[in-house]
Amino acid sequence: MQDDVRALRAYVAEHLGDELVEWPGGRPGEAEVALVDAVMSIRARYGRPGVAPTGVHRAVAAYRALRGETALDDLRALAHLDPADLARAVGTQRTGGVLKAEAIVRAAEALTAVGVRSADHVDPGDERQKRAYTSVRGLGWVTWEYFGMLLGRPGVKADRWVIAAVANAVGRQVTATETKDVVLATAGEMRQSPTRLEHALWAFERSREVG
Known part of the structure; x- marks a missing residue:
């Protein structure tokens, strides 16, 4: 080493x-946005932000528009979205053979089931949280780590x-x-x-x- x-x-x-x-700088204090960002970043280009965003930035902007809220830090709200509605907003890219939109919703469901509801609850070193996230088809430890980084955790x-x-x-x-x-x-x-x-x-x- x-x-x-x-x-x-x-x-x-x-x-x-x-x-x-x-x-x-990531997406501090916004667990919903960080989760969308982390999953949409799998084998994708980040593109550019701004008035006409592209790539992952476009997906994040579309999610913000779909939710229509200023504070996007409630994974329970994301878990209750219809994956088809989310896919219409963020796109139909896939990971592990499933829509990324579906993986995002399933990850939110899995995390809320173990008590993770907001950015303050996310602990990348918590094995229970990690297992919940990586139990979702198409998601692994690399993007689990990145999810935490987007929320300000070193990684x-x-x-x-x-x-x-x-x-x-x-x-x-x-x-x-x-x-x-x-x-x-x-x-x-x-x-x-x-x-x-x-x-x-x-x-x-x-x-x-x-x-």
Whole structure:
């Protein structure tokens, strides 16, 4: 592990420099929006926000319009939505063979069943909550971690670009779990937020692929 941490620190110094790009900030205090964001982000482009949002931003804006509320922090409300109505708003993309809209509603149901109703209740380290979320078809621990990050909990979303960054740094293929562990350990040694380091690695690798 220590060799991998040294390799990633060298990679960061060479490619990212001293000033890491800022984490955009997520969806603090909005459990409903964070859950929509986390699930819709699976194998998707984030697109752009603004008056004509695209990608995940468009889905989030559509959810806000569907709900028509200013405070979107009640997973019970999301759990009671008809998945078909949600799909008409956010789109018909799939994960694990099911509509992402259905996975979102089922995740809200599963989380509320174990007492998670708002952002304040979400604890990524709680195994009961994690099992509830990952019991939903198409959802796994990576987006569970990201759900927490969007709500302001430190974490690492080990997606394809972050995995690629760590693999390029250490010179071999790595798993999502290995990626998370190396980024967390490296962030600790650098005295950086793991969320900020993860986002900086994600932004760099993504820019190389799509640039």
